[in-house]
Amino acid sequence: MPFHSNVLAAIGNTPLIRLKRASEETGCTILGKAEFLNPGQSVKDRAALFIVKDAIAKGKLQPGGVIVEGTAGNTGIGLSVVANALGFRTVIVIPETQSVEKKDALRLLSAELIEVPAVPYRDPNNYVKISGRLAEELAKSDPNGAIWANQFDNTANRQAHIETTSQEIWAQTEGRVDGFVAAVGTGGTLAGTAIGLKEKNSAIRTAAADPLGAAVYSWIKTGELKAHGGSITEGIGQNRVTANLEGAPIDDAYEISDEEMLPIVFDLMQHEGLCLGGSSGINVAGAIRMAKEMGPGHTIVTILCDYGTRYQSKLFNPEFLRAKNLPIPPWLGNKSSTIT
Numbered sequence: 001m002p003f004h005s006n007v008l009a010a011i012g013n014t015p016l017i018r019l020k021r022a023s024e025e026t027g028c029t030i031l032g033k034a035e036f037l038n039p040g041q042s043v044k045d046r047a048a049l050f051i052v053k054d055a056i057a058k059g060k061l062q063p064g065g066v067i068v069e070g071t072a073g074n075t076g077i078g079l080s081v082v083a084n085a086l087g088f089r090t091v092i093v094i095p096e097t098q099s100v101e102k103k104d105a106l107r108l109l110s111a112e113l114i115e116v117p118a119v120p121y122r123d124p125n126n127y128v129k130i131s132g133r134l135a136e137e138l139a140k141s142d143p144n145g146a147i148w149a150n151q152f153d154n155t156a157n158r159q160a161h162i163e164t165t166s167q168e169i170w171a172q173t174e175g176r177v178d179g180f181v182a183a184v185g186t187g188g189t190l191a192g193t194a195i196g197l198k199e200k201n202s203a204i205r206t207a208a209a210d211p212l213g214a215a216v217y218s219w220i221k222t223g224e225l226k227a228h229g230g231s232i233t234e235g236i237g238q239n240r241v242t243a244n245l246e247g248a249p250i251d252d253a254y255e256i257s258d259e260e261m262l263p264i265v266f267d268l269m270q271h272e273g274l275c276l277g278g279s280s281g282i283n284v285a286g287a288i289r290m291a292k293e294m295g296p297g298h299t300i301v302t303i304l305c306d307y308g309t310r311y312q313s314k315l316f317n318p319e320f321l322r323a324k325n326l327p328i329p330p331w332l333g334n335k336s337s338t339i340t
């Protein structure tokens, strides 16, 4: 096909890229799915497209209607891309702790942005719950209708990965994939891709890569939701079993600290030209752990979730990292290299 009829057709079908150092270190083939190449620059474009298509098919959205969502940013960006292409509006509720770059991208895309304090899910003023109530109110007042995308518990999210991500990985590896690792925000990517891959071959090993401070690791390892520690990563870290995670065939989990993640992100940038966010680093760290457990010769796939410039003010900001006592990119932190 010489051209796409609109931007929506450019979502998905992302390349798999061999990660050189991770592969050499483990003797495996470690492949990253380049989700940062989606039009909204993250893996969440896939879920956004499926959620909106599902709502349209069910007659819940009319032209000019509103899509409301609570999001750490990327789902809001994906929804805004899809909404703009199809003639809807977006109202996005975001915790104020999220990066300024993601908020700017949302404003740029003409989303109506509502910043709220970051409070735990059990609090009625959690961003997800606020977005649900707001959608209900707008559905009553907006003549064109309003939907709550509800990415955490709307399984159109994981359906996107059952129907697209897992099928692409299977085809791109010619069925030679041995393992799949992904971090969990909603769980849509991990659960949907795991379901799709296991349908092809039930021996494919699946695992969550979890940042400290999230409870998915302990849930998979022991069946109990327990969290400890904290992480600077955004968009991941879940403390409950979402509808998207429910019943997913996940074999294992790895717990990854910021200290383990950051050097991987910096290394991929400096030595492989891959500019990525923190959750991609968590994923690659998880893939390396799985590769070491499985031994040389295996093919492990993971997700390169979003583009690094989305976190320039945090992950790649020496002051921010220094204040948290975290590693600093050598080429940014070494002031003596500046020519005076």
Ligand code: PMP
Binding pocket: 042, 043, 044, 072, 073, 074, 075, 183, 184, 185, 186, 187, 188, 189, 190, 234, 235, 236, 277, 279, 280, 305, 306
């Ligand atoms: N990485 C980033 C940067 C994200 O924004 C998200 C989604 N919030 C994820 C990973 C996790 O994806 P999922 O919601 O499918 O678990």
